Amino acid sequence: MKTLKKYFRIWWKLAGNNFGTLVATRLSFFSYLSGKIIRFVFFWIFLIALVEKSEVLAGYSPREVLLFYLVFNVIDIFTQTLLRGTYAIGHQLVKEGKFDFILAQPVNPLFRSVSNIIDLIDFATLLPLFPLLGLVTLKLPITPNFSQFVIFLLLTISGLTIAFAFHFLAAGIAVLTFESHHVMFLYRNLLNMVRFPIDIYPQALQFVMTVFVPVGVMVAFPAKALLGLLSWQWVVYSFAVAAVFLFGSLKFWNFSLRHYQSASS
Amino acid sequence: MRKYITIFKANWQATFEYRLNFFLGRLENIILLVTLYFLWNSIFAQQETIFDYNKAQILTYVIGGHFLRALILETRTKFVGEEIYSGFISSVLLKPVSYFWQWFAEDFARKALTILTSIFEAAIFIVLVKPSLFIQKDINLILLTIVAIVLAAFLNFVITFTTALFGFWSDETYGPSFLMDVIINFASGAFFPLDVLPQFLALSLKVLPFSYLLFFPLKIYLGQLSFGAVFTGLGLQVLWLFILSNIYRFVWSRGLRRYSTYGG
Numbered sequence: 001m002k003t004l005k006k007y008f009r010i011w012w013k014l015a016g017n018n019f020g021t022l023v024a025t026r027l028s029f030f031s032y033l034s035g036k037i038i039r040f041v042f043f044w045i046f047l048i049a050l051v052e053k054s055e056v057l058a059g060y061s062p063r064e065v066l067l068f069y070l071v072f073n074v075i076d077i078f079t080q081t082l083l084r085g086t087y088a089i090g091h092q093l094v095k096e097g098k099f100d101f102i103l104a105q106p107v108n109p110l111f112r113s114v115s116n117i118i119d120l121i122d123f124a125t126l127l128p129l130f131p132l133l134g135l136v137t138l139k140l141p142i143t144p145n146f147s148q149f150v151i152f153l154l155l156t157i158s159g160l161t162i163a164f165a166f167h168f169l170a171a172g173i174a175v176l177t178f179e180s181h182h183v184m185f186l187y188r189n190l191l192n193m194v195r196f197p198i199d200i201y202p203q204a205l206q207f208v209m210t211v212f213v214p215v216g217v218m219v220a221f222p223a224k225a226l227l228g229l230l231s232w233q234w235v236v237y238s239f240a241v242a243a244v245f246l247f248g249s250l251k252f253w254n255f256s257l258r259h260y261q262s263a264s265s
Numbered sequence: 266m267r268k269y270i271t272i273f274k275a276n277w278q279a280t281f282e283y284r285l286n287f288f289l290g291r292l293e294n295i296i297l298l299v300t301l302y303f304l305w306n307s308i309f310a311q312q313e314t315i316f317d318y319n320k321a322q323i324l325t326y327v328i329g330g331h332f333l334r335a336l337i338l339e340t341r342t343k344f345v346g347e348e349i350y351s352g353f354i355s356s357v358l359l360k361p362v363s364y365f366w367q368w369f370a371e372d373f374a375r376k377a378l379t380i381l382t383s384i385f386e387a388a389i390f391i392v393l394v395k396p397s398l399f400i401q402k403d404i405n406l407i408l409l410t411i412v413a414i415v416l417a418a419f420l421n422f423v424i425t426f427t428t429a430l431f432g433f434w435s436d437e438t439y440g441p442s443f444l445m446d447v448i449i450n451f452a453s454g455a456f457f458p459l460d461v462l463p464q465f466l467a468l469s470l471k472v473l474p475f476s477y478l479l480f481f482p483l484k485i486y487l488g489q490l491s492f493g494a495v496f497t498g499l500g501l502q503v504l505w506l507f508i509l510s511n512i513y514r515f516v517w518s519r520g521l522r523r524y525s526t527y528g529g
Binding site: 027 | 285286289292293296297299300303304306307308311312315316435437439440441443444446447448451456457461462463466
């Protein structure tokens with residue numbers, strides 16, 4: 001409990017510092033915020049126009065398609081809010097020698113590195129998603145029951161765990177190679193594919209997105225669980241993938257730390 | 266002219282220095298192509314037409330959009346702002362080159378490679394997936410499409426370059442460039458035809474210059490505009506180019522007046 005409080009205080013301090021930077025750069029703040037809102041709204045309008053005209057997309061009703069889009073946004077934005085620092089580990093921390101100072105601090109270096117930048121702009125866009133998600137869920141053709149809702153929550157946590165694992169993996173690569181944004185770029189692009197129900201893709205591609213790069217597990221599975229379309233075997237598979245990815249990414253992070261060679265500081 | 270050709274050649278070579286960055290950038294576009302293709306493919310599994318497009322037309326729009334994104338929207342002008350507020354522009358201002366045309370030559374060098382790779386990507390995609398495509402047979406419409414594309418490329422460059430001139434007033438240039446990128450990507454029809462949107466929104470967007478970047482050239486190619494509408498649209502492209510060029514000149518002259526640099 002003491003450790004949790006300590007890390008929360010550190011995180012709160014970092015968030016406060018980032019907020020101070022945002023306030024000092026109001027133009028950037030409003031530009032980025034506006035851009036993210038416009039992007040969301042445009043896609044939202046496009047999806048509504050498309051599915052209401054077509055009435056069904058890969059077997060899903062308009063509201064179900066919107067559910068997939070919202071779950072994608074919740075997972076993507078939540079991760080971006082907390083772990084934006086991952087993008088800067090390579091070129092800002094490691095290349096400039098600041099990573100050595102982080103290693104000298106009495107705090108977990110992975111936590112400290114990925115939390116170095118907390119994107120409060122994304123946080124501002126995350127909050128309205130929850131009531132929107134609630135509204136869309138209530139207006140689904142069949143309202144989910146309690147157990148579907150619980151499994152949805154657990155699978156969302158599982159999806160977030162996989163997302164976090166991707167970021168930890170990128171952090172490890174950044175420490176070894178000074179570059180993290182390539183891996184993150186790849187991850188973000190693949191994640192963008194699951195804005196829509198994964199069923200629009202051919203089986204081979206769905207397999208890749210479920211087994212090799214489990215972005216489908218991250219986004220599609222929670223949405224399907226809420227719609228009562230996911231079997232218990234896939235639920236168990238999702239938890240297993242999350243555990244394996246998290247374990248693997250943390251192992252890799254430790255490996256990268258052991259092989260880290262500081263240039264100077 | 267020769268100096269700009271030299272700049273083009275130098276930047277063409279420089280593009281090959283950062284191959285991984287380049288290919289990751291292309292990967293983003295390939296993933297978008299795949300996503301949009303399968304999205305529309307799924308829609309047309311249920312019906313033959315939607316928003317007055319048939320399957321061949323929409324898939325042609327998607328693949329055409331992939332190519333035109335490389336040709337028209339691909340730009341690095343967001344770094345102009347950084348060059349200005351960092352003082353790098355001072356060395357360029359001393360040279361007998363126009364900063365605008367230098368950047369145009371640099372951008373075109375990068376575009377040249379992305380155009381080649383996008384053609385290659387589209388070709389591979391077509392061979393693998395074998396989509397039904399619409400092939401325009403009217404040579405007049407093809408020529409008019411090319412004219413619209415050339416004008417669109419200039420238009421996008423002027424818009425993004427002028428946005429980046431914000432660097433004369435602030436070091437926060439990436440934010441406005443990001444916002445402009447988002448607006449251009451959606452309002453140009455890069456992700457979907459603007460006809461998909463509710464009528465009031467589609468009409469509002471057609472008043473702005475962005476719809477003439479991708480949507481308008483693709484509509485010409487698909488033969489969905491009368492010759493009258495095509496020439497009106499081309500006229501509007503020229504008009505927007507004229508207006509925005511004058512805005513660029515005004516912003517540039519104002520920016521230069523307040524620009525100062527120190528140190529060696």
